[in-house]
Amino acid sequence: MKYKTLVLPTRHRLDDVCSVACRKLIEQHCDPIWNELDRDLTAAELSDLIGDAEILLTSWGSPAITAEMLARAGRLRVVAHAAGSVKSLVPESIFDRDIAVFSAAPRIAWSVGEYCLTALLTMLNRLAEWDANVRESGWKSGDLRRRELTKKRVGIVSASSTARAFIRLLEPFNCEVLVYDPYLEAAQMARLGVQKATLEEVMQCEIISLHIPSIPETKHMIGAELLSLIPDGGILINSSRAAVVEEHELIAQLQSGRFLAAFDVFHAEPLRADHPFLSMDNVLLTPHIAGDTVEGHQALMYEVLSDVFGYLGGAQPKYAVDASKWAILA
Amino acid sequence: MKYKTLVLPTRHRLDDVCSVACRKLIEQHCDPIWNELDRDLTAAELSDLIGDAEILLTSWGSPAITAEMLARAGRLRVVAHAAGSVKSLVPESIFDRDIAVFSAAPRIAWSVGEYCLTALLTMLNRLAEWDANVRESGWKSGDLRRRELTKKRVGIVSASSTARAFIRLLEPFNCEVLVYDPYLEAAQMARLGVQKATLEEVMQCEIISLHIPSIPETKHMIGAELLSLIPDGGILINSSRAAVVEEHELIAQLQSGRFLAAFDVFHAEPLRADHPFLSMDNVLLTPHIAGDTVEGHQALMYEVLSDVFGYLGGAQPKYAVDASKWAILA
The missing domain is CATH 3.40.50.720 (NAD(P)-binding Rossmann-like Domain)
Structure with missing residues (x-):
């Protein structure tokens, strides 16, 4: 069984945050829907697609996930963000559901x-x-x-x-x-x-x-x-x-x-x-590039996603966002 | 008993390689003759003074110590170089005598x-x-x-x-x-x-x-x-x-x-x-400054000299030049 996975980043963004090894990992464990547009999805487009997704892969530029979308996302188990802060990506209410949120912030x-x-x-x-x-x-x-x-x-x-x-x-x-x-x-x-x-x-x-x-x-x-x-x-x-x-x-x-x-x-x-x-x-x-390196960005989605698969298999996650620390989270 | 010590570096060079703590260390353990000139000593001047010295303190600019000088340096026990390479400072024959050569190269x-x-x-x-x-x-x-x-x-x-x-x-x-x-x-x-x-x-x-x-x-x-x-x-x-x-x-x-x-x-x-x-x-x-920092230079004479006094008291030295490695020494 492969996870129904919605991959939101554009091809251009994937070149930055998703290594060749990461693409293989996705093909191996997921039944992916890739973003085939040359732009990020709109909220309406995401809302249309979210119903089937078990895993949502996001990065810089991905549309914010609203409470309304979550109401339609009955199968969603994981949001994995190949980027830093998730505070403007998901509402705090996501933690009321059994959905885990992962962020590449530690990488x-x-x-x-x-x-x-x-x-x-x-x-x-x-x-x-x-x-x-x-x-x-x-x-x-x-x-x-x-x-x-x-x-x-x-x-x-x-x-x-x-x-x-x-x-x-x-x-x-x-x-x-x-x-x-x-x-x-x-x-x-x-x-x-x-x-x-x-x-x-x-x-x-x-x-x-x-x-x-x-x-x-x-x-x-x-x-x-x-x-x-x-x-x-x-x-x-x-x-x-x-x-x-x-x-x-x-x-x-x-x-x-x-x-x-x-x-x-x-x-x-x-x-x-x-x-x-x-x-x-x-x-x-420097123009807000402290977190940006070629090698660091290439590792983002791979590290988060490996952790997600470990978590779905029962292991303790490293990149999961701790809901209890939401208020002091960057 | 204080050690008869010849301090060869100029005042200007001492400001660079000899900290206030180091001057205190010299006054405490030594009976020093300081270089009161505004220039380095000539070989002839060093030759005249070397006879009494038990410790010779040198640094960049100090005159080379020749075999002839060593023949006159009957009381000399230590040459301590508050700088790097000693290869152009002392002849290899110095090790035939019971004279220890120290270098700040490790610092x-x-x-x-x-x-x-x-x-x-x-x-x-x-x-x-x-x-x-x-x-x-x-x-x-x-x-x-x-x-x-x-x-x-x-x-x-x-x-x-x-x-x-x-x-x-x-x-x-x-x-x-x-x-x-x-x-x-x-x-x-x-x-x-x-x-x-x-x-x-x-x-x-x-x-x-x-x-x-x-x-x-x-x-x-x-x-x-x-x-x-x-x-x-x-x-x-x-x-x-x-x-x-x-x-x-x-x-x-x-x-x-x-x-x-x-x-x-x-x-x-x-x-x-x-x-x-x-x-x-x-x-x-960069213009040959890889070994030059304000703090590094300030520490040179103090570190070498502390090691010299330990050695004279019977401890294992850290900064002594190993005569057996002379041929491959930088």
């Missing part, structure tokens, strides 16, 4: 971890500037020096899956890692090899990385006072959501050049042409 | 390891290009994508101390690490978490890092045939010595744009103004 988190370490090493070592120096002056010029990461104090706000990936990558550097997370006990922190700290202690570290979910409680959580605790020459990284920081204060404090920052997320994306960040040389800007 | 190796990982992540993620894109176009442009390091095959030529630092930093990425080193057994490789491989196997990895000492036997060791094994889209890193690669062949193969490379060392330094590397956009150039 994406690893790419975000690699982004955080890379952004940090980029700012400490400034190899692109050394390269430009060599090309312009033939050799050394100015007073550029590299800085080591080893043994630095690193502060992490929120022990999310992206934070855990970053913490793992920091391990060989023997950093002192301080974590602020109201939901994690000191004993759990110790198992991660980090110390539980207050938000104020974290913001005083030489290196600070934000991994805060954007929920009503965290809006503008990092304001003027906390930003002023960042030490001179410090480094701030935000790969989570821009809304957690008071942008006006952030701009004001960065304009002094007192500390460095790497931002992958912004209050408005794309950045408006006159945004102050664009003329600052103490910030490293 | 410098750690900074080189950080350089290797940073160069690699810089080329895989290209964050400086993303930043330029955002500033020029306001957001994404072109077909730039990040690549993950996780699970890649990494080939290492020579398991030197710089290679070991790099291997340690690669650990959380779960790479498959292949090492070519004729002096290391498979069992020792396994303890490092790497696999013993042939030079040909190493050169076929997606990522290749050279850590080869520049000795007569290694000159032009990496020639046309080995370079042609590098896979398309591969990455070559050289932080050791340029002489180990046939430059003409390297330039020819890089000009095709077939693979990427990061070079910190060159056949002639500084690079001549018309060097082909300077106009290639698939190479990352």
Whole structure:
């Protein structure tokens, strides 16, 4: 028996998130209906098709699943999202039914971890500037020096899956890692090899990385006072959501050049042409790509779907969304 | 009893390699003669002073110690070099006497390891290009994508101390690490978490890092045939010595744009103004700074000297040069 499976991503999106191995996995376990259009389905189209589906495969661009659709989806057992957040994909009420929701967020988190370490090493070592120096002056010029990461104090706000990936990558550097997370006990922190700290202690570290979910409680959580605790020459990284920081204060404090920052997320994306960040040389800007790598995206649907088949066979899932944590979910 | 100690580095060099803690350590254990000149001593000046010294502290710029000087240095027990290679600092005949030679090379190796990982992540993620894109176009442009390091095959030529630092930093990425080193057994490789491989196997990895000492036997060791094994889209890193690669062949193969490379060392330094590397956009150039970081240099004399005092007290030294390995020493 194969699972009736509705594959919502377009061919173009599948090229990104569904490897050859994943297509084989689908053919092996599923009776799939592929999206043959060159565009995402409309809500009406999905509503027409959902009645037969046991598994729904989604990704970026897939239409939101509404309570009305769920009422028609009598056979649905799994929604598997080959992308990150499911909060705008499914209603919380989906958990009232016996439907499991899977997200590839933990796999994406690893790419975000690699982004955080890379952004940090980029700012400490400034190899692109050394390269430009060599090309312009033939050799050394100015007073550029590299800085080591080893043994630095690193502060992490929120022990999310992206934070855990970053913490793992920091391990060989023997950093002192301080974590602020109201939901994690000191004993759990110790198992991660980090110390539980207050938000104020974290913001005083030489290196600070934000991994805060954007929920009503965290809006503008990092304001003027906390930003002023960042030490001179410090480094701030935000790969989570821009809304957690008071942008006006952030701009004001960065304009002094007192500390460095790497931002992958912004209050408005794309950045408006006159945004102050664009003329600052103490910030490293990337266009919301912390979770995007060629290899990471290729792995998304395969990892989620392998986990789904394990779950349907009775195994403990790794990528299933925990309904009890919906409120604090990114 | 304090040790009669000749401190050869200039004040300027001491600011770089001798921390405040190190100065205290010297005052505590030594009866020091500091270099009060604004330049390094001449050979004649060192020759005049060496007779009383029990410990000789050296660094970059210190005059070479000759057999003639050693004949006058009847009380000398330790030469401690707060820098890397000691091969041009002391004659091999120093080991015929009961004089121990210490080098900070293992501490410098750690900074080189950080350089290797940073160069690699810089080329895989290209964050400086993303930043330029955002500033020029306001957001994404072109077909730039990040690549993950996780699970890649990494080939290492020579398991030197710089290679070991790099291997340690690669650990959380779960790479498959292949090492070519004729002096290391498979069992020792396994303890490092790497696999013993042939030079040909190493050169076929997606990522290749050279850590080869520049000795007569290694000159032009990496020639046309080995370079042609590098896979398309591969990455070559050289932080050791340029002489180990046939430059003409390297330039020819890089000009095709077939693979990427990061070079910190060159056949002639500084690079001549018309060097082909300077106009290639698939190479990352740095001016021989792989071992240079602010924090790494600040630690050099302290780490070596702590080890010296331990050794003089009967402990096993960590930074002593092994006379039996002189021939293959970098």
